[in-house]
Amino acid sequence: MTHARLITRSCTAMEGPYIVEMEHISKTFPGVKALDDVRFRLRSGEVMALLGENGAGKSTLVKILSGVYTRDSGSIKLFGQEIQGDLKPHQAQQLGISIIHQELNMCSHLTVEQNIFLGHEQAPLSLLDNRSMRKKAKHVLDSLHMDIDPDTVVGDLPVSKQQMVEIAKALQAQAKILIMDEPTSALTSVEINQLFTLIKELREKGCGIIYISHRLEELQHIVDTVTIMRDGKFILETPFRDLSMNRIIANMVGREIKEKFPRVITPRGKKVLEVRNLKAGNLVRDISLDVYAGEILGLAGLMGAGRTETTRAIFGIDAKEEGSIVVDGKLLSIKCPEDAIREGLVLAPEDRKKDGLCTKLSIRENIALPNLDQLCNRLGIVNRKKELAMVDKVVQDLKVKLASPEVNASSLSGGNQQKVVVGKWLARNSRVVIFDEPTRGIDVASKVEIYQLMNQLKQEGIAVMFVSSEMPEILGIADRIVVMCDGRITGSLLQEEATQEKILEMATRFENKLATQIG
Amino acid sequence: MMSALKRPLKRLLAIRGIGQVLTVTVGLILLCIVFGIMNPIFFSSRNVANLLRQIAPILLIGIGQSYVLITGNIDLSIGSVVGMSTMISATLMTKGVSPLFAVLITIICCLALGLSNGLLVSFAKLPPFIATLGTMTIARGIAQIANNNYNTDSIGESAQSFRDFFYYGKTLGLYNTIWIAILLWIVFNFLLTRTKSGRHIYAIGSNAEAARLSGVNIVGTTTKAYLVSAFVSCVVGLITTATSGMGTMDAGNSYELYAVAASVIGGVSTLGGQGLLFGTVIGASIWGVLQNGLQFAGAPVAIRNIVIGIIVVVSVLLDVIVRSGKMTKKKPV
Numbered sequence: 001m002t003h004a005r006l007i008t009r010s011c012t013a014m015e016g017p018y019i020v021e022m023e024h025i026s027k028t029f030p031g032v033k034a035l036d037d038v039r040f041r042l043r044s045g046e047v048m049a050l051l052g053e054n055g056a057g058k059s060t061l062v063k064i065l066s067g068v069y070t071r072d073s074g075s076i077k078l079f080g081q082e083i084q085g086d087l088k089p090h091q092a093q094q095l096g097i098s099i100i101h102q103e104l105n106m107c108s109h110l111t112v113e114q115n116i117f118l119g120h121e122q123a124p125l126s127l128l129d130n131r132s133m134r135k136k137a138k139h140v141l142d143s144l145h146m147d148i149d150p151d152t153v154v155g156d157l158p159v160s161k162q163q164m165v166e167i168a169k170a171l172q173a174q175a176k177i178l179i180m181d182e183p184t185s186a187l188t189s190v191e192i193n194q195l196f197t198l199i200k201e202l203r204e205k206g207c208g209i210i211y212i213s214h215r216l217e218e219l220q221h222i223v224d225t226v227t228i229m230r231d232g233k234f235i236l237e238t239p240f241r242d243l244s245m246n247r248i249i250a251n252m253v254g255r256e257i258k259e260k261f262p263r264v265i266t267p268r269g270k271k272v273l274e275v276r277n278l279k280a281g282n283l284v285r286d287i288s289l290d291v292y293a294g295e296i297l298g299l300a301g302l303m304g305a306g307r308t309e310t311t312r313a314i315f316g317i318d319a320k321e322e323g324s325i326v327v328d329g330k331l332l333s334i335k336c337p338e339d340a341i342r343e344g345l346v347l348a349p350e351d352r353k354k355d356g357l358c359t360k361l362s363i364r365e366n367i368a369l370p371n372l373d374q375l376c377n378r379l380g381i382v383n384r385k386k387e388l389a390m391v392d393k394v395v396q397d398l399k400v401k402l403a404s405p406e407v408n409a410s411s412l413s414g415g416n417q418q419k420v421v422v423g424k425w426l427a428r429n430s431r432v433v434i435f436d437e438p439t440r441g442i443d444v445a446s447k448v449e450i451y452q453l454m455n456q457l458k459q460e461g462i463a464v465m466f467v468s469s470e471m472p473e474i475l476g477i478a479d480r481i482v483v484m485c486d487g488r489i490t491g492s493l494l495q496e497e498a499t500q501e502k503i504l505e506m507a508t509r510f511e512n513k514l515a516t517q518i519g
Numbered sequence: 520m521m522s523a524l525k526r527p528l529k530r531l532l533a534i535r536g537i538g539q540v541l542t543v544t545v546g547l548i549l550l551c552i553v554f555g556i557m558n559p560i561f562f563s564s565r566n567v568a569n570l571l572r573q574i575a576p577i578l579l580i581g582i583g584q585s586y587v588l589i590t591g592n593i594d595l596s597i598g599s600v601v602g603m604s605t606m607i608s609a610t611l612m613t614k615g616v617s618p619l620f621a622v623l624i625t626i627i628c629c630l631a632l633g634l635s636n637g638l639l640v641s642f643a644k645l646p647p648f649i650a651t652l653g654t655m656t657i658a659r660g661i662a663q664i665a666n667n668n669y670n671t672d673s674i675g676e677s678a679q680s681f682r683d684f685f686y687y688g689k690t691l692g693l694y695n696t697i698w699i700a701i702l703l704w705i706v707f708n709f710l711l712t713r714t715k716s717g718r719h720i721y722a723i724g725s726n727a728e729a730a731r732l733s734g735v736n737i738v739g740t741t742t743k744a745y746l747v748s749a750f751v752s753c754v755v756g757l758i759t760t761a762t763s764g765m766g767t768m769d770a771g772n773s774y775e776l777y778a779v780a781a782s783v784i785g786g787v788s789t790l791g792g793q794g795l796l797f798g799t800v801i802g803a804s805i806w807g808v809l810q811n812g813l814q815f816a817g818a819p820v821a822i823r824n825i826v827i828g829i830i831v832v833v834s835v836l837l838d839v840i841v842r843s844g845k846m847t848k849k850k851p852v
Binding site for chain 1 (some may be wrong): 536713714715716717718721722724725726728730731732734735736792793826
C-alpha cells in the first residue's frame with residue numbers, strides 16, 4: 001500500500017513521559033482468564049501498536065483502560081497518578097481517554113453533531129447550545145477533510161463515514177489518550193491516508209495513541225512501539241523498527257506461520273454457478289459471472305462497488321429486478337434465502353453479529369438452525385443425537401475453540417464466530433458457498449484456517465466465491481478475480497496475471513455518467 | 520435568503536419520524552372534515568371545547584409514554600397510577616385534608632412509583648415489560664386499599680376550588696384542563712428537545728451501549744423518563760377526581776395502552792430513539808376525534824374500539840412500509 005508512504009516517522013516519542021502505566025492487570029470472566037498479570041505502558045507522543053490474535057486480551061485491556069470493564073487486580077497509573085478503586089467510563093473520559101470501537105458504536109437515530117457531542121454536550125444550565133455545537137462539529141469535520149453536514153442522521157451515512165464521525169467525536173473530546181480498535185477496517189484507502197495524517201498530527205501534539213489492527217502492513221507507516229499479547233498474557237514491548245514482520249507474527253501466534261496464503265491447485269471442473277444479467281438496485285447493474293467447480297472466485301472492488309449487494313441479490317435477500325441464476329445447469333427461481341439454501345447455494349455474510357449469528361443462542365443452536373430440515377423427523381421433533389453429532393463434526397472439522405457447544409455464540413472470539421458462521425453451512429451438501437469478507441477483523445492464524453477451509457471446499461468440487469477488500473488476500477487465495485466498480489463488472493483477471501495495480505485500475509473505472517446522459 | 524430559509528426546513532425534514540407526523544396530521548385534518556360534513560355540530564364551539572377536554576388527558580399520558588418509549592422501554596403502570604392518583608387524592612379530601620396538601624401527597628406517592636419503575640428497569644435491569652407489569656398491579660392494589668376497597672364519597676363542597684382548577688374552571692376562555700395539557704406539553708417538549716437530559720433520552724433509546732460508553736448516565740436518564748410518565752399520570756388522575764367529584768378504583772383502566780396508541784400513531788418508535796412530542800399531540804387528537812366523531816355518528820363503543828385498533832395498526836404499518844422501502848435503497852455496504 002503506497003498511500004501512506006508520504007508520512008515520515010519521527011522518533012520524539014521515545015522520550016515522552018509515561019501517561020499510561022498498567023501493571024499486573026488481571027481480569028477473569030466466568031470460565032475464562034482474559035488477562036493474566038499484564039503490563040502495558042504508553043508515553044505521550046507515542047503511537048503504540050497493541051497486537052495479538054483474537055482472544056489475546058487486547059480488547060479487554062483497552063476496555064479496562066477506558067473504564068468499560070473493571071480490573072480484578074493490578075494497578076493503573078494515568079499521567080503519573082495512581083487510580084484508586086474502579087475506573088469509571090466518565091472518569092476515564094474526563095482524564096482524556098477516548099476509544100474508537102471496532103464495532104461501530106453510534107446512536108444511529110441521532111445526527112452527526114449530536115453523536116459527536118454525546119455525553120459531553122455543551123449545555124449551560126443544562127440547555128443545549130446547538131448553534132455552538134454545530135459550529136464546532138463542522139470545524140472538527142473540516143479538520144478531517146470530511147464533507148459531511150453535521151445535521152445528517154448518522155444511520156443514513158455509509159459505514160466508512162460513520163467511522164470517521166467516530167474519530168471526529170474522539171477529537172472533539174480533546175483526547176490525550178486515543179484508543180483505536182481496528183479503525184481502518186471500514187475505511188477506503190483515501191480515508192486511511194487522512195487518518196494516518198491525523199494520527200501523525202495528534203502525535204506531534206503529544207497525544208498517546210493505542211492502535212489495534214490486524215492489518216500488519218499498515219503498522220510501518222505510523223507505529224513507534226509494539227506491545228504484543230498472547231492468550232491474555234503480556235509477551236513483549238519493543239520499538240517497532242527492531243522487529244521484522246515475521247517475528248511479530250511469530251510472537252503473536254507463538255509459532256511460525258509458514259504460509260500466509262496457502263494455495264492448493266485443483267483442476268477446474270464444470271461450471272456450477274452461472275449468473276446472467278443480474279439487476280437489483282443501483283449497485284447491482286447487469287452482473288454476469290460464472291463460478292466453476294474446484295475454483296475460488298474473488299470479487300474485488302472498492303467500498304460501495306456493489307459486491308455485498310451482488311451476493312445479497314444472488315442469495316435472495318434483496319429483490320432482483322432482472323437476471324437469471326443457474327446452478328449445475330438448472331435455472332433457479334430464488335425469491336428468498338430459503339429458496340437459495342434448498343438449492344445448495346449458501347452465503348456467509350459480512351456482519352457476523354448482525355447477519356451471521358443468533359448471538360443469544362448457543363453454538364449448537366446456531367449450527368443446527370439452517371439444518372433443522374435434516375435433523376427433524378416427520379413430526380418436526382429435533383433428533384438430539386443427530387444434532388449433537390452434526391455440531392461435534394463441525395466443531396472438530398473447523399477447529400472451533402470453545403468451552404462447550406452450549407455457550408452463547410457471542411462469547412466466542414471473532415475468528416471462532418466466523419468459523420461457526422461458515423460451519424453451519426458445511427453440515428449440508430452445498431454446491432455454491434459465498435463468503436462476504438470472511439476474514440474481516442480476525443487474526444492471522446484464524447485467517448489461515450479460513451483459507452484452508454475455502455481450499456478444502458474447492459477440493460471437494462464446490463464452487464467458492466468470496467468478497468474481500470484486502471488485496472493481498474484476493475491475490476493470494478483467488479484463482480480468478482472479478483473486479484466491480486459502481487455496480488458493474490469492470491474486469492476479470494486470472495490469478496497469474498493479476499496485480500494490485502491492475503485490480504485498482506479496474507476498480508476505479510467509473511462510468512462517465514455525464515457523457516452517457518448527454519450521449 | 521433562500522439558504523437561510525432552506526436550512527431550518529432541511530433540518531426539519533431530516534428529523535427521523537417527521538414523515539409519519541406529517542402523514543397523520545393530514546389524516547387528522549381529513550377526519551375532522553369528514554366528521555364536520557357528517558354532522559355540523561362537530562365544529563360547534565361547545566363540541567370543540569368538549570373534544571379538547573377529552574383529548575387533554577390522553578395527550579398527557581401520551582407525553583409520559585412517549586418519553587419512556589423513546590428511551591426504548593415501556594410503561595404499563597400508567598393506567599394504574601391514574602387510578603392510584605384518583606383514589607389517594609379523593610380519599611384524602613373526603614377525610615378533610617386540604618386540596619393543596621392532598622395534591623402534594625398524591626404527587627409524591629405517584630413519583631415514588633415512577634422512581635421504582637425507573638430503578639427496576641435501569642438499575643436492577645428488569646425487562647421493562649415485566650417491571651412495569653408488576654408495578655401496574657401494585658399501583659392498582661394501592662388504589663383499591665386507599666379507601667378500604669370502596670369508591671370514595673363525594674369530595675364535597677370544600678374541594679370546589681380543586682374541581683375548578685383541574686376541570687370546571689376556565690381561563691382566557693379555555694377550560695383549565697386544556698391549559699394544563701398545553702403548558703405541560705410545552706414544558707416537556709422543551710425538556711426533551713432542548714436539554715441535555717432530553718438528548719440523552721434519545722441517545723439511550725437509539726443505542727444504550729454507545730450512550731453508556733460516551734458517559735451518559737443510563738440509570739439517571741431512564742429514571743427521569745419514568746418520573747415524567749408517573750407525573751403526568753398523576754395529573755390525569757387529579758383531573759379524573761375533579762371531573763367526577765369522587766374517587767373510583769378502576770379509574771384509568773387500560774390508559775397505558777391508550778398512551779401507547781397516541782404515541783405510536785404520532786410516530787414514536789416502540790424500539791426507541793425516535794419520536795416527537797408534536798406527533799403525540801396529533802396521535803392523541805386522532806384518538807379524541809375518532810371517539811367524539813364516531814359517537815356523534817351513532818357508532819357503539821365496540822365499533823369505536825375496532826376502528827381505533829385498526830388506525831393504530833395501519834398507521835404503524837404505513838411507517839414500516841415507507842421506511843423499509845427507504846432502507847433497501849440505502850442499504851450500507
